[in-house]
Amino acid sequence: QSALTQPASVSGSPGQSITISCTGTSSDVGGYNYVSWFQQHPGKAPKLMIYEVTNRPSGVSNRFSGSKSGDTASLTISGLQAEDEADYYCSSYTSTSTLVFGGGTKLTVL
């Protein structure tokens, strides 16, 4: 299975909105509503931010939202804050009952 495709980096200023894309195929992202997004700060374990494309776990800010169109899922962070600076990974369930991650996107808050 091939890793999902994410941009290597994105950046934005405090208060702005940014969107991170995650492109797969009809066998993963496009075929199932099981896309998740994780935030990872240096030296820490990943934290689930979005599951099943659009759902936020309890405790996650509503500044984080997810969507999907065809084979591409997106994570949008609105009202950027300094603490949002981190690496972000998408993942998707696949047609072979496995899980595949994206390569990760480094978010820089300018």
Next chain:
Amino acid sequence: QVQLQESGPGLVKPSETLSLTCTVSGASMSSYYWNWIRQPAGKGLEWIGRIYASGSTNYNPSLKSRVTMSVDTSKNQFSLKLSSVTAADTAVYYCATAPHGSGYGMDVWGQGTTVTVSS
């Protein structure tokens, strides 16, 4: 609340078998599925596989020939064995699960354990 803790040797010799255990607290192992994920230094996350309490497994195809997962519900533990390791298997290894209804999005992770493959 559900907590996970990885344990195992931090150093493994090339060609040998890496063995890790994840101890579960605060949850019944029979209710969920249990994952292993790894991350080489400075690189992205790689899903290794998952195991259900029944013992049913799903593995990453790229690792399938070398991976074995098992579960011991009496000890509240699940384990990972990765055979014939090379330097490319050096990584932080995480165990993770989704006990709060988040589907295939794991919302509980261990702190991770670093495994180095070197002679």
